Amino acid sequence: MATLNIRGKESWLVPILFILLLVFPLVLTRFYTYLLALIFVSGLAAMSLNLVLGYGGIYQFHHAVFYGVGAYGAALTITKLGYSPWIGFLVGPLLAAFISLVMGAICVRLSKLYFGMLQISLGSLVWAIVYRWYSFTGGDDGIHGVSMPDLIGSTTGSYYFTLLVTAACLIAMYLIVKSPFGSALQGIRDNPVRSEAVGVNVKLHQLVALVIAGFFAGVAGVLFIVVDNSAFPDMLFWTLSLEILIMCLLGGWLTFLGPMLGAAMMVALRTFASTFTEYWTLIQGIILMLVIIFLPEGVLGYVNAKFKQLGNLASGGKA
């Protein structure tokens, strides 16, 4: 299941999808362009989580911390320290990776749920600092109106920047998942004891995976700044972590692109259902329950399984 992916016959879909995404801003209104960019941002955050959750089997419950740290790292570098946005864009992910390294080094000693509990606690600590440190982070007001370079200042500009960076990150993550490191990581997910017995230093690999995931979450945080020009403490509150986690489960946490699909569903649901009713979270909850009961491997996991069945039928039931 872990290797289910865009590959083989379906791989032509990817360039077509990419070209469509390039054309969309020309035909869509500004609102929808903004919405799409937001999907990329949330999707990238969810996919970075899935790197450790789906591929690594690590219960990173509070992943939004690194998303938030990436955003704040960039925003503060630009507004408080007065550096150019481009430098801020680099600082954000690197800071997120560094926080992930420190937090990971502490948490990785524990396994499974204990890892998750400690990680939530440490993550909440980071949130508390951001939330309380008014003079530097702006406290619960957050940071608004972060100025962007002209090139990516407009809605369309920020859309294209987000699209390209997201695509680049996806390619990098895909390579990582398919690399020997990715194989070892999936081995650890399936069976840490056996991994250790074949000579894999499990904790060290997990730590590296956490740092990589933190980095990409940081990139997502930076992209949020690009799209929204603001950062606020809710970005590292645990409820957002839960939302990112749900995106992974909804889309399919054992597939590569599942979390992106989950993000699209969540963002669309929030946007459209909330225009009908303020109880949109109720709809979200029901959908989530239905997915977990009927599609335990997520929407994309289900689609992939169906594709595989069709392929098997076509080749005479063999394989």
Added chain:
Amino acid sequence: MLRIEGIQKSFGGFMAVNGANLGVQKGEIVAVIGPNGAGKTTLFNLITGIIKPDGGRVIFKEEEITGLPAYRICKKGMSRSFQVVNIFSRLTVFENVQIAVLSRHGKTFNLFTPSRKLLIEETSDILQSVGLTDKGRSVSGSLSHGDQKALEIAIALGGHPELLILDEPTAGLSPEETIRCIDLIKRLSADLGLTILFCEHDMELVFAIANRIMVMVRGKSIIQGLPADVRCNREVQDAYLGESESGVCLA
């Protein structure tokens, strides 16, 4: 090649292994036998670093490895299979073995070369040697128990060990599969010159392939010797048959 001196391990007051001694020479096939609960699997876990001993020493190739983590012991040239199937169940058979091969070549921190291009031949050779070539692309969790046990050994071979440790390789196998497994073990020893240490319930298997046999009872090693000596040893008969029936030779 491997020497174990007075190794001990207790689990909450229960002495699972209580002063076991064992020696394995290069090129030998050594069997560990003993009644259920004698501590055979615990002994193997202690040797391979899965759990840490409370006392005693493990010496491998003239080097003390007592209490080292499992991944470092593996790198020194010792691989093992597990009694209860212990594989990467969501990955394909090929990927299962490839992880072990990648790990041996120290490539698991390589982030950007696709795995599918690396060490294909070595992995395929191992699959062939255990007879799993045509199942390479199957998800390992969906294999039959017999194939999973073969995969167990294949993963261990991926580490290209000098010493191969097999924990009940035939547990749960059908008679035909057991015969195939015996052939495989003999072949690995003869063709690849592997030193093999294994434990087993099946007496027939033990006496068929072991050069020397170590007997464990209640966490202690009571004898290590040639099959003929072990067979007629008084203490061994007591352990297996009870005191009243002693006097006959085993198996």
